[in-house]
Amino acid sequence: DTEVTQTPKHLVMGMTNKKSLKCEQHMGHRAMYWYKQKAKKPPELMFVYSYEKLSINESVPSRFSPECPNSSLLNLHLHALQPEDSALYLCASSQGDRSYGYTFGSGTRLTVV
C-alpha cells in the first residue's frame, strides 16, 4: 500500500458545527502532516506529527485541533470555523528522511457556510 487515504473527499459545514477530517497511511511512515491549500496557492503547512507526537504547529488557530491516535492515523478536528477556512485540506506522510519527499493524499475539499 503506497497511498495516503483521506476522508471525506468533500465536506460542507456550518460555522457552529463540529466535524473531523481523517487521514490514514499504511506505509510505515513515521511523520504525518496537515496542509491547507487555498485556490491557486501552494499548500501551507499547518501541523507535523513525528512518532505520534506533535512536533510543529504553524500558529494555527485553536478551532483546528489535530490528533494522532496511532502511527497510521491522523485526524483534524474542526469547530467553529469561519468561511475563510474553506480550502482543500491535504494530509501527507513521510519516512522522516527528507530525501524521500512526502506522499500526499487527494485531500478534503472543505466549504464553511
Place this chain on the structure above:
Amino acid sequence: AQSVTQPDIHITVSEGASLELRCNYSYGATPYLFWYVQSPGQGLQLLLKYFSGDTLVQGIKGFEAEFKRSQSSFNLRKPSVHWSDAAEYFCAVGTNTDKLIFGTGTRLQVFP
C-alpha cells in the same frame, strides 16, 4: 531565508512541444529538491527528487530535472508534452526541520 521561486505563473504550450519549467531556490545547506504535480482538485504527486549524486534526475511520466548549484536552479523539462500533462506544477525544497517549502506554482496549459 529558505525560499523557492517559480518565475512563471502560467505557461501555455502546444501538444508535442518541449517544456521547461523554472525553479530557483534559496537554502543555506545542501538542498533537497522536489517537483510535484497537482491536477485540479487533487492531491500532489511526486514527479522527481534530488538530494545528491547525478545532477540530472529522471522522474515519472517522462519528466527530468537538472540541478545547477551555481545558478541555484532545479528546472523541470519534458521533451514532448501530452495533453494530460496540463496541471499545476510545484517546486519544493525539503528543510532539516521536517518542513517542505513550496514555490508558488506554475500552471501548465496544453493546446492540441
